Amino acid sequence: MPDKPDLAALVGSRICHDLISPIGAIGNGVELMLMEGAAKGPEMALITESVGHANARIRFFRVAFGASSAEQRIGRNEVMAIISDMTHGGRVQIEWDSPADLPRRDVKLVFLLILCLESALPYGGRVQVERGEARWSLRATAAKLKIDPSLWEGLIHPAALTEIGPAQVQFLLVPEEITRQHRRLTTELMEGEIRLSF
Numbered sequence: 001m002p003d004k005p006d007l008a009a010l011v012g013s014r015i016c017h018d019l020i021s022p023i024g025a026i027g028n029g030v031e032l033m034l035m036e037g038a039a040k041g042p043e044m045a046l047i048t049e050s051v052g053h054a055n056a057r058i059r060f061f062r063v064a065f066g067a068s069s070a071e072q073r074i075g076r077n078e079v080m081a082i083i084s085d086m087t088h089g090g091r092v093q094i095e096w097d098s099p100a101d102l103p104r105r106d107v108k109l110v111f112l113l114i115l116c117l118e119s120a121l122p123y124g125g126r127v128q129v130e131r132g133e134a135r136w137s138l139r140a141t142a143a144k145l146k147i148d149p150s151l152w153e154g155l156i157h158p159a160a161l162t163e164i165g166p167a168q169v170q171f172l173l174v175p176e177e178i179t180r181q182h183r184r185l186t187t188e189l190m191e192g193e194i195r196l197s198f
Contacts, residue, residue, distance in 0.1 A: 006180070008173065012065030020058050027051045049089070056085035063104070064111035064170070072104035079107055091124030098131035106136065109177050113138055113196050115170040116155070120145045120194060137197040147189060155187055 030048050034040070059082045063074070076098055083094045094114065110129060117127050117140040125142025151171045154161035158175040178185050178198065188195040 006067060006176075008176075009065065009067040012061065013067045016058055016062035016066055020055070020062065023051065023055050023058055027055055052085065052088070056082065056088070060086050060111060063108055064115060065173070066108070068104040068108045070103070070105060074102050074104045074107050076100045076102060092118055092121050092127060093125075094127045094129065096129045098129070102131075105177075105181055106131075109174070109181065109183070109198065110136055110138065112170045112174050112177060116151075116174060117194060117196070119151070119168065119170075120147050122146050135197050137195065139196075140194040141192060143192065145192060145194065147194070149189075152187060152189060152194075155185060 027048075030044070030051055034044065034048070063079075063082070076096070077100075079098070079102065080096055083096060087094055114127060114129070117138065121127075121140060121142050123142065123144050123146075125140055125145070128139045128141075130137050150160060150162070151168060154171050155174055158172070161171065164172055174185070183198045185196065185198045
């Protein structure tokens with residue numbers, strides 16, 4: 001029996017697909033204006049930075065929230081470029097260690113977990129992602145973490161989640177993706193550190 005279509009992922013793919021081209025076109029237009037010397041100054045720098053950040057986030061969201069099949073692959077270089085662009089100038093730094101060729105479904109799940117970790121790092125911090133021989137592991141460290149225990153409990157026991165806002169939607173999507181991929185997620189919450197593996 002075929003799997004039930006992932007409606008949330010299909011909607012995510014559609015939105016990201018429709019937005020990525022116009023955002024890229026705006027970025028190209030700004031670049032042309034700068035090359036021709038038509039616009040300079042702090043205003044143009046702000047626009048350039050904002051377009052670059054929007055482009056990076058939409059590429060990240062396309063993987064995290066978009067549809068993916070068991071056959072789809074994604075290269076480590078593409079993943080690292082997305083992460084580098086997304087974290088440029090930000091308070092959260094992400095280190096990535098994995099093979100060169102990756103199942104897109106794995107990266108989708110890792111990206112969703114990165115979004116979960118970001119919610120605990122409002123003051124900045126570091127996330128280390130590593131693909132071992134059999135499992136993925138993520139480790140977030142910071143001088144100060146902001147942990148909502150009910151959200152993290154919901155990763156293992158989704159029925160425990162009661163009220164979820166748009167900023168926490170990843171906490172609903174992770175258990176669904178874990179189930180879809182027939183994986184098991186482990187979480188460890190410690191002082192100044194969060195460890196996740198699947």
